Amino acid sequence: MPIESLEELLSEEKEAREIRRRMADWRFIESQPPRIREALKYYIETGDIRRAAKLAGLALEDFRSLLRRARIPVVV
Amino acid sequence: MGDTVALGEEVLDPRRAREIRRRMADWRFIESQPPRIREALKYYIETGDMYVAARLAGLKIEEFNEIRIRARIPNIA
Amino acid sequence: MHRPFAVADTCFLIDWARYRRRDILFKLFRTVFVPEQVLDEIRSENTVAWIAGALARGWLSLYTPSSMEVEEAIRLVEWSRLHPQAAAIDMPEALCLVVGRRRGYIVLTENRGALLAPRLNKDYSGVEVWRALEVILEALRRGILEPNCERPDTVFREYSLDTLHLFPSKALEEAVKEVRRLCLSRA
Numbered sequence: 001m002p003i004e005s006l007e008e009l010l011s012e013e014k015e016a017r018e019i020r021r022r023m024a025d026w027r028f029i030e031s032q033p034p035r036i037r038e039a040l041k042y043y044i045e046t047g048d049i050r051r052a053a054k055l056a057g058l059a060l061e062d063f064r065s066l067l068r069r070a071r072i073p074v075v076v
Numbered sequence: 077m078g079d080t081v082a083l084g085e086e087v088l089d090p091r092r093a094r095e096i097r098r099r100m101a102d103w104r105f106i107e108s109q110p111p112r113i114r115e116a117l118k119y120y121i122e123t124g125d126m127y128v129a130a131r132l133a134g135l136k137i138e139e140f141n142e143i144r145i146r147a148r149i150p151n152i153a
Numbered sequence: 154m155h156r157p158f159a160v161a162d163t164c165f166l167i168d169w170a171r172y173r174r175r176d177i178l179f180k181l182f183r184t185v186f187v188p189e190q191v192l193d194e195i196r197s198e199n200t201v202a203w204i205a206g207a208l209a210r211g212w213l214s215l216y217t218p219s220s221m222e223v224e225e226a227i228r229l230v231e232w233s234r235l236h237p238q239a240a241a242i243d244m245p246e247a248l249c250l251v252v253g254r255r256r257g258y259i260v261l262t263e264n265r266g267a268l269l270a271p272r273l274n275k276d277y278s279g280v281e282v283w284r285a286l287e288v289i290l291e292a293l294r295r296g297i298l299e300p301n302c303e304r305p306d307t308v309f310r311e312y313s314l315d316t317l318h319l320f321p322s323k324a325l326e327e328a329v330k331e332v333r334r335l336c337l338s339r340a
Contacts, residue, residue, distance in 0.1 A: 001281055003290075003327045006272045010238065012321040013265070019319060047265065049164065050243050061167045061196040067317070074168065074318045076263045076284055111198035115205035122209040131192055131215055132205055 013047060016075035020044045025071040039063070040070055047075070090124070093152045097121045102148040109143075116140065117147050124152065155295075156259050156281070157183035160216060160252045162245050163194040164263040168316040169285060170200040178288065179212040180297045186216040186258060188248045218248050225251045232274060233266050239273050242266035253280040261288065263318070285312055286320050290328055293335060302336035305329050 002009060021044055029040045039056035043049060043063075053063035067074065098121055106117045116133035120126060120140075130140035144151065159182045161169075166187070169175055178185060187204070192215065195201055207213040218226070226247035233242040242250070246267040253260040260267065260282045268284065271277045283291070289308055292298040301307035306329050313319050320328070 001271065002268055002284065002287065002324065003331075004321070004324050006269075008321075008323050009265075009269060009272065012323070013240075015321060048241060051241070059196050060163055060194050061200065064167050065197065071317070073313075074164075074263060074316075075321060076265060076268070076318070111201050112196070115198075115201045119205040119209050128208060128215050131189055132201070132208070134193060 012075075016047055017045060019075050020047070020072050023071055023073055025069075028070050036066070040066070040072065043067065044072060049074070088152060093124055094122060096152060097124065097149050100148055100150055102146075105147050109147075113143060117143065117149065120144060121149055126151070155181075156257065158186065158256070159184075159259040159261050159283075160186040160188065160249045160256075161191065161261040162188075162249045162264060162267065163191045164246075165261040165285065166191065166195065166204070167197070167200055168263060168318045169261075169288075170197075170203045171316045172285070172312050173315050174298065174311070175203065177292045177297050179207065179210075181288065181291060181295070182259075184212065184214050185261070186214050186252065188216045188218055188245060188252065190218075190248055191245045194245065216252060218252065222248065222251050222255065225255075229270070229274075229277075233270070236273065239269050240264075240266035242270060250277055250280055250282075253277075253282070259283055284320075285316075285318065286324055286328055290331060293332060300332045300336055302333075302340075305332035305336065308332075 024044055029037055032040065036056050039052045042055055043052035049063065050060060053060045056063055058066065101121055106114055109117065113133050116129045119132055120129035126137060126140060130137045133140050195204060204213060226244055229247040229250060230242055230244060233239045246262055246264040249260045249262060250267055250270055252258055254277055260280060262268065262282060263284055268282055271280045271282055289312060293300050298308055309320060309325060309328060
């Protein structure tokens, strides 16, 4: 089982969001077409990769590749 | 299913079947395919498992079978 | 006792496939099952090639869920939508949790909802869920991976470098502590 307690697991999302915001390549993000740009911002705020991929109109794995290009880490 | 090859043996050694699939395949055609199709055809050559190969390709079995035929990979019975 | 089987979801596989030591997975488990719905989501050449090769060797195996399992997964997705504390679970992850519950397989996922479900939903309290972090830790415990005792975070940093997947600081801290303990016990 994951090594954190339930409370720690629940509180991780705040840290994860800050890391995503800090590491993201904002120049890259702002240069994207609107749909992609908004999906990346949505992902940064929520960490919800599936909904973000749908917003972007991309398959999950394609969106994951886009996250790498935007330097946005998955934090789990 | 298309060009099924019957080799006149009761039970074919899977290694022999794999060798035949490898030898007869149109590798130029295979290498020219998009990644999922290409890997699925290679998987099929190795294993002869059409169901899993079709799932790998993201195709229905009949659709995959059409590509198998175009790739000249025999279905060995 | 080591469990021989695991079931993996998309988010786990698409990152794990980029990891330089990805094949340690097959030293940990006799077979890792991949639900068809998960396979449907795989796109990239690298991931497809790795999965196809592992399927051919029998290290991975395709899992076709039954209609009852699909129905249970739908109910689990609905449950996640009704509980604000639980992050959203989608069908591929839900199926993995259902298979984990019914078959006793370890669930491999990077989905927060799936990680939380055993803690928040009593029906799934017996399901063991691992991220890449737990997979790497288990490989260290079993000697499949050698720890770097001078820099115990090395093996986790490698994964992060290869995948752009970071571990939460508390979890990473605990994992590094465990590596230090392993190093001490082997000294």
